[in-house]
Amino acid sequence: QKEVEQDPGPLSVPEGAIVSLNCTYSNSAFQYFMWYRQYSRKGPELLMYTYSSGNKEDGRFTAQVDKSSKYISLFIRDSQPSDSATYLCAMSAPGGTSYGKLTFGQGTILTVHP
Amino acid sequence: NAGVTQTPKFQVLKTGQSMTLQCAQDMNHEYMSWYRQDPGMGLRLIHYSVGAGITDQGEVPNGYNVSRSTTEDFPLRLLSAAPSQTSVYFCASAPTIAGVLSRQYFGPGTRLTVL
Numbered sequence: 091q092k093e094v095e096q097d098p099g100p101l102s103v104p105e106g107a108i109v110s111l112n113c114t115y116s117n118s119a120f121q122y123f124m125w126y127r128q129y130s131r132k133g134p135e136l137l138m139y140t141y142s143s144g145n146k147e148d149g150r151f152t153a154q155v156d157k158s159s160k161y162i163s164l165f166i167r168d169s170q171p172s173d174s175a176t177y178l179c180a181m182s183a184p185g186g187t188s189y190g191k192l193t194f195g196q197g198t199i200l201t202v203h204p
Numbered sequence: 205n206a207g208v209t210q211t212p213k214f215q216v217l218k219t220g221q222s223m224t225l226q227c228a229q230d231m232n233h234e235y236m237s238w239y240r241q242d243p244g245m246g247l248r249l250i251h252y253s254v255g256a257g258i259t260d261q262g263e264v265p266n267g268y269n270v271s272r273s274t275t276e277d278f279p280l281r282l283l284s285a286a287p288s289q290t291s292v293y294f295c296a297s298a299p300t301i302a303g304v305l306s307r308q309y310f311g312p313g314t315r316l317t318v319l
Binding site: 126191 | 235309310311
């Protein structure tokens with residue numbers, strides 16, 4: 091079983107829809123949680139970065155972390171065609187031998203059609 | 205700033221050939237890393253470095269070597285290429301703030317095919 095599981099989709103939604111992307115994980119040591127967006131043939135770029143549990147909002151994007159359930163989510167409100175990309179969740183544990191090591195989910199391919 | 209740069213963008217190798225993927229960053233980041241991305245697998249960490257002269261293995265290090273002689277450069281060497289190393293390779297760098305690793309910046313990737 092992989093440490094981080096992410097539904098690869100693909101997910102297709104109409105413009106303006108609310109999108110929900112999710113990851114589950116098994117390593118209780120994970121404390122840092124990230125969402126990356128990757129456009130076709132480009133490198134990943136960081137969208138959201140959260141520490142421990144709770145919510146974080148940035149414009150149309152909201153990240154949620156539920157450590158008790160080992161579950162993280164990314165919500166996109168008022169989705170736009172420009173949001174079409176692959177979304178990757180990533181996690182890491184603090185310090186020691188885990189320092190700097192990101193563990194990624196498989197990525198979810200999202201298409202927002204006009 | 206150019207950020208994280210990678211060369212070449214594309215490469216085709218024959219089985220058994222060796223080559224070096226180049227990665228450079230101009231942000232004075234202490235931390236640098238190499239990932240490979242395969243369909244359905246996400247990104248997997250190959251090697252990483254927390255500073256010049258210091259490197260360590262990630263999740264999938266076999267068949268790859270790294271060294272870090274300067275803060276700016278972190279080359280990845282394939283010793284004897286195999287078809288299983290066909291992948292897209294990403295280099296990343298990150299600053300440390302108060303001893304905590306901050307966001308990672310990724311390069312544009314190198315697409316490698318091994319025949």
